[in-house]
Amino acid sequence: MSATTSTSTSATVQKWKPPKLVLGNPSFHDVTDQISGIVERRDTPIWWWVALGISVSMAGAFFIQMAWLFWTGVGIWGNNVPVGWGWPIVNFVFWVGIGHAGTLISAVLFLLRQKWRTSINRFAEAMTIFAVICAGIFPGIHVGRIWVAYWMFPIPNQMAMWPNFRSALMWDVFAVGTYFTASLLFWYTGLVPDWATLRDRAKGWPKKIYGFLALGWRSGNSQWKHYEAAYLLLAGIATPLVLSVHSVVSTDFATSMVFGWHTTIFPPYFVAGAIFSGFGMVMTLGILARLVYPPVKNYITVKTLELMAKVIMLTGMMVGYAYSMEMFIAWYSGNGYEQFVFLNRAFGPYAWAYWIMVSCNVIIPQLFWFKKLRTSIPVLFVASIFVNIGMWFERFVIVLTLHRDFLPSSWDMFKPTAFDIGFLVGSFGLFFTLFLLFLRFVPMVAMAEVKGVMPEADPHHESYHHATEKEA
Amino acid sequence: MAANEAVAGTAHAPVVHGALAQFKDPADLMHAAEKMRDAGFKKWDTHSPFPIHGMDGAMGEKRSKLPWVVAFFAFVGFAGALTLQWWTSAEAYPLVLSGKPLFSHVAFFPITFAFAVLFSVLSTVIGLTFFIKQAYHHPVFFSDNFDRASDDGFFISVEAKDPQFDAQKTQDFLRSIGGTNIELLEEK
Known part of the structure; x- marks a missing residue:
């Protein structure tokens, strides 16, 4: 009796097979070869040089424009009196938001034991770091007098003057600074075992560099034990951090007495939007990485992309809910100024921006209800670009609330100058320069983590099917 | 200095820092670790390209502080x-x-x-x-085969500092628990 029950149970267990995280049945060694091979190959592909050339030129133009900005002043931008915050802040919030998906994937999905994250977490975290670098530049150069930028930090000085810690802009300095440090350390910690892999395969001077970066890692369980504790701690710390950073960014707006900004919905609305836009960017970059490095297709599978599409759809709907709730509250509050702000957003001179935002962020992700569409690479790629565009416009719409404030006599239009466009393009140049260097010189998939989620890694995996078969 | 040389034997003989053995897969490594633990070794470690669940118990290690x-x-x-x-x-x-x-x-x-x-x-x-006792030098790096520990190799290393360590007996023991490619970790 009991024997029959147990056999039938084991039969059902055998029927259900967990989804494959890694395709192509690679051995541990194949994983090492496929991922390290990208870094180790000597013949750098032509497309990489072309892409790097374009990105570096854009990044160079970014820094030259910055020099001109410091020389001349913020007047080179289109910022004017009602719209004191123009594109620099739009770009800042856009880039910080992009970064959030990296931390969500590396930290939140780790805590939720979502093993599919292992194939995308390395490059998503790299994306976070580069996006936060781009983000940090904008408020830094927007201060006007760059030589007193150190006033943002509590440094004892001859004026016995201290920063105003009650200002949301100060909160931003510390939130974003901490976020950058935490992301960098999280990324580096994850990289240590992979540097060791590269060290053990390299010869000559690369071996010394990788060896230095690997911190003398010797893959011992006495090290893994603490490493896993550290990784869990970093994930646990980064989770509230990622939620807090964009909340703090939203308080830049929400703590000011401006209709359309002074609302409690801002922190959750910004966080959802940040995750939404970040997943859009991870999707864009992941699809490009698959295209240029075919072995990556075994790790960033269509299943991985499909799951990301679901996250995009969910967060897109959260953002859509926030847009409609803002409208509803404006009407429900009975406040004329508040109502005017939202009518002006949807039907005023910048209505085109508002409807681009709604189409890209609310309507486009609805495509992902259909399995055929969310597993189609071209559809995913195009949709992810729309998400990126839509989220840039969301921040544009929010910042442009300023163009019609309380007194009609002070209303004005905001017109971006060539420098506004140049700075945005330049920041993309910097981002892609860093990302291309990353693709070329850093293992883009976390090898140790991928091996750890393969079925053969489980000591209770009934192994060694292959081995026993071969022996027999 | 003189005392160290005396311990290590003759002045020109290579200094033995420990022993290393390779195992086939995570399950083998875990079973071998249990036997190492039961045999009472103190200064030893298992090496694997990824953390293996349950290895702390198999090695008799406590949680990280x-x-x-x-x-x-x-x-x-x-x-x-x-x-x-x-x-x-x-x-x-x-x-x-x-x-x-x-x-x-x-x-x-x-x-x-x-x-x-x-x-x-x-x-x-x-x-x-x-x-993790971060150090750029460690006896395990004397082995060439150890390069596989970060790729697809599963190893147990015993340090010469272990009170039970004996170059011959420890190697025999590692062989008896299923180890292959057994070698002494010697300074070259």
Whole structure:
């Protein structure tokens, strides 16, 4: 009796097979070869040089424009009196938001034991770091007098003057600074075992560099034990951090007495939007990485992309809910100024921006209800670009609330100058320069983590099917 | 110096730092680790390209104490940030802005939280380098075969410092628990 029950149970267990995280049945060694091979190959592909050339030129133009900005002043931008915050802040919030998906994937999905994250977490975290670098530049150069930028930090000085810690802009300095440090350390910690892999395969001077970066890692369980504790701690710390950073960014707006900004919905609305836009960017970059490095297709599978599409759809709907709730509250509050702000957003001179935002962020992700569409690479790629565009416009719409404030006599239009466009393009140049260097010189998939989620890694995996078969 | 040479034997013989054995897969490594633990070895380690679940138990190791260190520094960051903000805003440089209180835990919380996070993250990573006994030189690196530990190899290493260590007997024991490619870790 009991024997029959147990056999039938084991039969059902055998029927259900967990989804494959890694395709192509690679051995541990194949994983090492496929991922390290990208870094180790000597013949750098032509497309990489072309892409790097374009990105570096854009990044160079970014820094030259910055020099001109410091020389001349913020007047080179289109910022004017009602719209004191123009594109620099739009770009800042856009880039910080992009970064959030990296931390969500590396930290939140780790805590939720979502093993599919292992194939995308390395490059998503790299994306976070580069996006936060781009983000940090904008408020830094927007201060006007760059030589007193150190006033943002509590440094004892001859004026016995201290920063105003009650200002949301100060909160931003510390939130974003901490976020950058935490992301960098999280990324580096994850990289240590992979540097060791590269060290053990390299010869000559690369071996010394990788060896230095690997911190003398010797893959011992006495090290893994603490490493896993550290990784869990970093994930646990980064989770509230990622939620807090964009909340703090939203308080830049929400703590000011401006209709359309002074609302409690801002922190959750910004966080959802940040995750939404970040997943859009991870999707864009992941699809490009698959295209240029075919072995990556075994790790960033269509299943991985499909799951990301679901996250995009969910967060897109959260953002859509926030847009409609803002409208509803404006009407429900009975406040004329508040109502005017939202009518002006949807039907005023910048209505085109508002409807681009709604189409890209609310309507486009609805495509992902259909399995055929969310597993189609071209559809995913195009949709992810729309998400990126839509989220840039969301921040544009929010910042442009300023163009019609309380007194009609002070209303004005905001017109971006060539420098506004140049700075945005330049920041993309910097981002892609860093990302291309990353693709070329850093293992883009976390090898140790991928091996750890393969079925053969489980000591209770009934192994060694292959081995026993071969022996027999 | 002279004493060390005497311990190591003749002056020209290579110094033995330990022994290394390779195992087939995670399951074999875990069973071998259990036997090492039961045989009472003290200074030894298992090496694998990824962490293996259940290995701490198989080796008889306790949980990492890193979280306690991090908790301490998180508290230091929290208290330090609150003190900094109180002293600068309410004592050293009191600014009256729109009648807001000089000290307000609500206004100071975002930065206090950020500092607590910053201190925890830094202490996690710096603490980790201490806990894993970070060093660029280690006996296991004397083995050429050990390069596979970060690829697809599963190893057990025993240090010569272990009280039970004996070059021949330890190698025999490693062979008896299923180890292959057994070698002494010698300085070249």
